[in-house]
Amino acid sequence: MLIILLSCLLSVRKCQFKDKEQDAVHDDIESLRGKPLSGSGNSMVMLGGSSSVQSKWKRKSAVTLALTVLTSSQAILIVWSKRAGKYEYSVTTANFLVEALKCAISLAALARIWRNEGVTEDNKLSTSWDEVSVYPIPAALYLIKNLLQYCFLKYVCLWQYYIFAYVDAPGYQILKNLNIISTGVLFRIILKKQWSEIQWAAFILLCAGCTTAQLNSTSDRVLQTPFQGWVMAIVMALLSGFAGVYTEAIIKKRPSRNINVQKNFWLYVFGMAFNAMAILVQDFDAVMNKGFFHGYSLITVLMILNHALSGIAVSMVMKYADNIVKVYSTSVAMLLTAVLSVFLFGFHLSLAFFLGSTVVFVAIYMHSLGKLQR
Amino acid sequence: MLIILLSCLLSVRKCQFKDKEQDAVHDDIESLRGKPLSGSGNSMVMLGGSSSVQSKWKRKSAVTLALTVLTSSQAILIVWSKRAGKYEYSVTTANFLVEALKCAISLAALARIWRNEGVTEDNKLSTSWDEVSVYPIPAALYLIKNLLQYCFLKYVCLWQYYIFAYVDAPGYQILKNLNIISTGVLFRIILKKQWSEIQWAAFILLCAGCTTAQLNSTSDRVLQTPFQGWVMAIVMALLSGFAGVYTEAIIKKRPSRNINVQKNFWLYVFGMAFNAMAILVQDFDAVMNKGFFHGYSLITVLMILNHALSGIAVSMVMKYADNIVKVYSTSVAMLLTAVLSVFLFGFHLSLAFFLGSTVVFVAIYMHSLGKLQR
Numbered sequence: 001m002l003i004i005l006l007s008c009l010l011s012v013r014k015c016q017f018k019d020k021e022q023d024a025v026h027d028d029i030e031s032l033r034g035k036p037l038s039g040s041g042n043s044m045v046m047l048g049g050s051s052s053v054q055s056k057w058k059r060k061s062a063v064t065l066a067l068t069v070l071t072s073s074q075a076i077l078i079v080w081s082k083r084a085g086k087y088e089y090s091v092t093t094a095n096f097l098v099e100a101l102k103c104a105i106s107l108a109a110l111a112r113i114w115r116n117e118g119v120t121e122d123n124k125l126s127t128s129w130d131e132v133s134v135y136p137i138p139a140a141l142y143l144i145k146n147l148l149q150y151c152f153l154k155y156v157c158l159w160q161y162y163i164f165a166y167v168d169a170p171g172y173q174i175l176k177n178l179n180i181i182s183t184g185v186l187f188r189i190i191l192k193k194q195w196s197e198i199q200w201a202a203f204i205l206l207c208a209g210c211t212t213a214q215l216n217s218t219s220d221r222v223l224q225t226p227f228q229g230w231v232m233a234i235v236m237a238l239l240s241g242f243a244g245v246y247t248e249a250i251i252k253k254r255p256s257r258n259i260n261v262q263k264n265f266w267l268y269v270f271g272m273a274f275n276a277m278a279i280l281v282q283d284f285d286a287v288m289n290k291g292f293f294h295g296y297s298l299i300t301v302l303m304i305l306n307h308a309l310s311g312i313a314v315s316m317v318m319k320y321a322d323n324i325v326k327v328y329s330t331s332v333a334m335l336l337t338a339v340l341s342v343f344l345f346g347f348h349l350s351l352a353f354f355l356g357s358t359v360v361f362v363a364i365y366m367h368s369l370g371k372l373q374r
Numbered sequence: 375m376l377i378i379l380l381s382c383l384l385s386v387r388k389c390q391f392k393d394k395e396q397d398a399v400h401d402d403i404e405s406l407r408g409k410p411l412s413g414s415g416n417s418m419v420m421l422g423g424s425s426s427v428q429s430k431w432k433r434k435s436a437v438t439l440a441l442t443v444l445t446s447s448q449a450i451l452i453v454w455s456k457r458a459g460k461y462e463y464s465v466t467t468a469n470f471l472v473e474a475l476k477c478a479i480s481l482a483a484l485a486r487i488w489r490n491e492g493v494t495e496d497n498k499l500s501t502s503w504d505e506v507s508v509y510p511i512p513a514a515l516y517l518i519k520n521l522l523q524y525c526f527l528k529y530v531c532l533w534q535y536y537i538f539a540y541v542d543a544p545g546y547q548i549l550k551n552l553n554i555i556s557t558g559v560l561f562r563i564i565l566k567k568q569w570s571e572i573q574w575a576a577f578i579l580l581c582a583g584c585t586t587a588q589l590n591s592t593s594d595r596v597l598q599t600p601f602q603g604w605v606m607a608i609v610m611a612l613l614s615g616f617a618g619v620y621t622e623a624i625i626k627k628r629p630s631r632n633i634n635v636q637k638n639f640w641l642y643v644f645g646m647a648f649n650a651m652a653i654l655v656q657d658f659d660a661v662m663n664k665g666f667f668h669g670y671s672l673i674t675v676l677m678i679l680n681h682a683l684s685g686i687a688v689s690m691v692m693k694y695a696d697n698i699v700k701v702y703s704t705s706v707a708m709l710l711t712a713v714l715s716v717f718l719f720g721f722h723l724s725l726a727f728f729l730g731s732t733v734v735f736v737a738i739y740m741h742s743l744g745k746l747q748r
Contacts, residue, residue, distance in 0.1 A: 198743065204736055205579070212730075219725050220725050223723075351589065351594050351596055352589055352593075356586075358578065362579055366740075
């Protein structure tokens, strides 16, 4: 059961490219909350070597801003590619390219560091057993995710559909905000961070504010969610929070260690391998007949680039800030996407959106206030 | 223009008994926010003399609880009397009885105090010019309100309809939450109270939370409010806030003075006189032919009792606590009414209601936290 739910959780992000029928803006933003384990493990080139020169605050702000901008534009790109018509490219090749791109950026960053600093204990690619032994849990999560993804590929996110049988899609978006609370609770328990009362209050507000901003005419159906649906949503929220917090714990355990090695470089190779297998199983004929890049457009390329960079940004925020900053950042990105959609696609903002945004910004203000007072 | 808007504001509460077409629950709760000037000026018998024995905190909690319970049950009573069918009694006689009852309770409290303590400088009914000179503004407000009410009686809240031309009724309920902000701002300016940053944040949240809790499918129309509507709503909010804060300033100016005299006893006599005139002009034939108490039911009696006691409770909260406590109290009463309505009338609570309630309770927690830290 746990494995099923785990796969359910982990398949969410991989379904990003597949799940075209749903509201792309919401879906994509929301799925970000569930992907702290995926798409990370690299270091941006420009921040690779000289980071110690910059102040910590500047670096933290820069990576947070990068994550916010990348996350908000991710949803915009999906809507744009939707406007261009039906998706012609194969999802498995796109996923493969995202993993490959992250690998390439990671290697490029490492190469640059090796050239500047030489190969040291902190940046060498081969890892000792002692160090590898801290990775089993995220490694297992990746493995299970990729295995299950492979097994259920033909069913296109079967487990995601399974939860939709209990909770409809808009309700699922609403319930995903439970991730905010679970991340906060697990962050406190696992990383043993002290939070002031104001910061707890801020986190509850963040959850309430994000949910309010997403309210629409069908949102009330979430209240009719049966017991199984609630259990699933809570378990998924806990797994999602756990994955993010555990990853942060590993990164923070040895701060001097280069992030490319820390986030287990080999997992990217696994990612590429599994996605290659997925191409063989699912899209072999299509790729053979039409070519690997069939249906690719400029938007597709931008989406792949964005996904890869987002993964890197998540990883950087985990290293230089924490999961809490990541949650605030993705929440602001969600609001930002909605505001941008007004100008780009003529969307209408609801009163609930303004109220939710107000609550989210008060929450951010309180969080920083709580930090000063702590 | 100012007078028109003033009358608009002040007529809101008197329209309470008249305005039957609208959503009674919301309307009544909301109109409470607009009536800090009305329906007060007395002291509850049991708290009249021996209040100094009780601790300040206990007294403050008791009056706040009383206001919350009375306010929430007020709306329930209106729904109940609606369920019993059409209102048969005349509104003017009911208004008259509310004023008369407050006068009677006020006098009874004074009589009790005179018997126990003798007539002193603090509780005597006749006031010196020096003391009366602080009352002109609320006295003028009462006078204008009663005069305009008399003039426009035949049009049944003409000015309330005037604002509805710009803002529809549900939108009006939403916009009334601006009163929360205006009360906070004027409280800070006029009473020169120091607020911590957390308390400001809490007040913004209270406003956002109350509005969220009241969201429904038609709420988004408020965003289409034209400029005139916004100006009106803001002016009304400022007037409402000013009336409440000014009243508190007068009460707090001389804390030892008995509340029955402080709130200008004579205004109640004016209130009775004007309502008597209203009966003569509007319902003279009906009262003559059918009798003064025609159409009265147990619910009507309870409603009159509740309105009188609510007025007294508002006055007590102003004296022993402040306008801010009053705003929090009526906000909680609004939520309480909705919850009670689930059990009593089978209402359904929306997801927005739960989110709004969460934000309101976090706001209350933060306000108390801010108080401790100040």
